[in-house]
Amino acid sequence: MKLARLLANGAAAAIALAACAVGPDYRRPTLDVPAAYEYMPKAAANTVNTEWWQQFGDPVLDQLIAEALANNRTVKQAAASVQQAAAVLTEAKSQFYPQAGYEGSGAREHITADALPRATTSRTFSSYSVIASASWEIDLWGRIRRQTEAAQAELLATDDARRGVILSLVGEVANNYLTLRALDEQLDVSRKTLATYAESLKIFELQFKYGFASQMNVAQAQSQYQTAAAQIPAIEQQIVTTENALCVLLGRNPGRIERGKAVAEMTLPATPEGLPSQLLERRPDVMQAEQQLVAANAQIGAAKALYFPTISLTGALGGSSGDLSELMKNPARVWNYGGSLVGPLFTGGAITAQLRQAEAVEQSALYGYEQTVQSAFADVENALIAQQKTVQKLEAQKGLVDALSEYSRLARLQYRGGYVPFSTVLQADQQLFPAQLTLAQYRAQVFSAAVSVYQALGGGWITIADGMTASSGPTAAKRP
Secondary structure (H helix, E strand, O other): OHHHHHHHHHHHHHHHHOOOOOOOOOOOOOOOOOOOOOOOOOOOEOOOOOOHHHHHOOHHHHHHHHHHHHHOHHHHHHHHHHHHHHHHHHHHHHHHOOEEEEEEEEEEEEEOHHHOOOOOOOEEEEEEEEEEEEEEEEOOOOHHHHHHHHHHHHHHHHHHHHHHHHHHHHHHHHHHHHHHHHHHHHHHHHHHHHHHHHHHHHHHHHHHHOOOOOHHHHHHHHHHHHHHHHHHHHHHHHHHHHHHHHHHHHOOOOOOOOOOOOHHHOOOOOOEOOOHHHHHHHOHHHHHHHHHHHHHHHHHHHHHHHHOOEEEEEEEEEEEEOOHHHOOOHHHEEEEEEEEEEOOOOOOOHHHHHHHHHHHHHHHHHHHHHHHHHHHHHHHHHHHHHHHHHHHHHHHHHHHHHHHHHHHHHHHHHHHOOOOOHHHHHHHHHHHHHHHHHHHHHHHHHHHHHHHHHHHHOOOHHHHHHOOOOOOOOHHHOOO
């Protein structure tokens, strides 16, 4: 009871004395935030808090993203890191409470008569003791509070890193799937072109056989055929590589990936609206950088507290007896309590050095936070302008393919009429085929640009995706 009263009184005294902690309290730095994004379209929609990938209208893509969120190893690894940070926070908080323990001992000693003065017989002694102890450090200067504050911020930063993994994962799955479907389209174009060239080559070989075409015409047709044939194995290799990359993201072993809609059949997602000031609360990397700054700021207070003495209360209660049966009886009771005050007098500059280290780390974290914010603004502007210009490139490429298709058709008609040599047809086809491959690539890039905009802006969709993972962050990682 005396020990309990002592600790209770000490707690009341600590609460009264420790009204504030040494070191600076965190305040978010003043940032130069633009009023609006320069390239944000007027038709932007409020879709940052929705599953934007469902706007593509491809159920296979939806299923792949859900599978990746449930099985991806990197997400699970990031979740384990959050659990580790949560345990560190629990360890830091434990210092607020009394630390209780116990100790038990027993011994038996025999002393002969020769070792004892004026003794005629040998003696045997027994001793037993059981002691319960408790100690408590009064956080008078806020060292423990600052360390706990730093651990809390590190936990949030780790959780933001996990959310950043989720952001990247969804984008990577979508982009790899779009790349895969573009490669499928390129392979289809190559095979159809190869079949057309094979038919032309067959005709020229027959014409040469009967004297209606020259050896040069056959060689030209042969070179045209081999050009298309060389594209097919290269595209097939890229398809397998992309499928394997997707399998890793999905947590699968390498293998085939199921297909859904062609890129041309998908629906382009709306551009999400947003303001630059909202980016500070939407982007996981920005939030992570700020929490790292919060942690570094708290460590300054923890370092400053080392200049001041540490005050601790200790106590013990138990029993001691020479007879085990009498150990827990009242006459065998022993107790003690007391306090200690330990502080530095001369450390050779060690504490000052620790403080300077903490201040330097805080400055580095500040610059890192500011750099992350500026990079985030640049990411958004780059994604927005890329989306606009990729759409323009796609439209221009469509016009080019249409023009080259007409050029190829007219060249063949004039060749058959004897007005132009076959080299004119060859020249037209040599321009059309790569233009068709580029068109398939640009069509996928338009959708990938939309994915990049959602990644750059962040938003509540990350929380939705987080709910689809196998394990989300601990409840301790909730925002204060």
